[in-house]
Amino acid sequence: MALAKRIIPCLDVDNGRVVKGVQFVDIRDAGDPVEVAKRYNEQGADEVTFLDITASHEGRDTTVHTVERMASEVFIPLTVGGGIRKIEDIRRMLNAGADKVGINSAAVANPDFVKAAADRFGAQCIVVAIDAKQVNLEGEAPRWEIFTHGGRKPTGIDAIEWAERMTANGAGEILLTSMDRDGTRNGFDLKLTRAISDAVSVPVIASGGVGNLQHLADGVLEGGADAVLAASIFHFGEYSIPEAKAYMRERGIEMR
């Protein structure tokens, strides 16, 4: 008897539609995030994450409606990240049926925002998303730094210190993405994952770089992650959630 490690498929959602194409051949509308979430739910996904990449303000209303539909039909936890900047944004997403919200740039711009959000809604629904990149400066040991704006903008903030600070401010979970690995399919940055997981008391979701099932298992066994997040390996049908779970179980990981 033990808590299971989680597998979390992540959907990029733009104006209420899934982008970076999900390729379930037998699904009626692979662009509908709710249809895709239902499929992952049936397959045994432990949670679903929507990354809202909608640029326009009007588009955000569409996202709210999508979350409402998802919450009426899919009974597993849903996290919504992307564009969460104000207390009002969090309130809207939670009222629509999201269980957790991911805060990224807004936390960097104002670290007290996380504190205010956790005080208002409880730490259990505040996920701080950290985009980290390794920096190698001459004469210094390599370290990881926080980047914003999709990895383009350095902040000078040390990733481990930031994770500790965000946890102290009330983050209930850390979603950690390695910007060096994101999109490479070379696996998680395991050293980064281990360093952050050891540094904080809250659960850590590893993200960025998954190309095969071994990477998922390594994220837990070597990186110390409590959950693993992946997009393309599931979306393109290379691996199913049950295959991923069977593999991780074989490696001795407790799964649902």
Added chain:
Amino acid sequence: MSSQQIAVIDYGMGNLHSVASALEHVAPQAQVLVTSDPAQVSAADRVLFPGVGAIRDCMAEIKRLKFDTLLREQVASGKPVLGVCVGMQALMESSEENDGVDCIGLLPGTVRFFGKDLRDEAGQKLKVPHMGWNQVHHTHHPLWADIEQDARFYFVHSFYVEAGNPEQVAGTCEYGKTFSAALTQDNLFAVQFHPEKSHTAGLQLLRNFVGWSGKP
């Protein structure tokens, strides 16, 4: 049964959309009311008492709205009542959260913090909050009908219930220690996990609640 009303008590703490949707899903014939109107709660056939967030804020609202009294009346009336998550914790006598908070006291016991240095049997450090799918070892009770022994449910909490009366424990869970995942006394049932987020097993528990007579 077809026209029964289920009241989900709304005291302004967080989103009740998910739990109401889940009830509508398992009981399409029922009328699910998310309400803060005591008259509607009293008129309902069964009552769900949810809760999220910090216990201090929850108890402040419960007391301000006199929902502690309302809830006592509902339980005393014999109708089925289900407490969920912080709703379960609020039923206890007190909580360690927020430097100590007096709770409703419908069930004997205390709400305690998992601790900063929580470890499993092998000595591995455990993260707090306890977040994710964990197994519940359950007793015989109508609310567990058609639910496998040791089925997994979705938990997210940093504080746990230490039951005052072991006979009221209807389910236990292991996370660094054995804690009460479910309690029951007569027509009152309470769970620490989120049935509305626990897929098949969670929906089955809600379905069982919707059909429950209120007797053990």
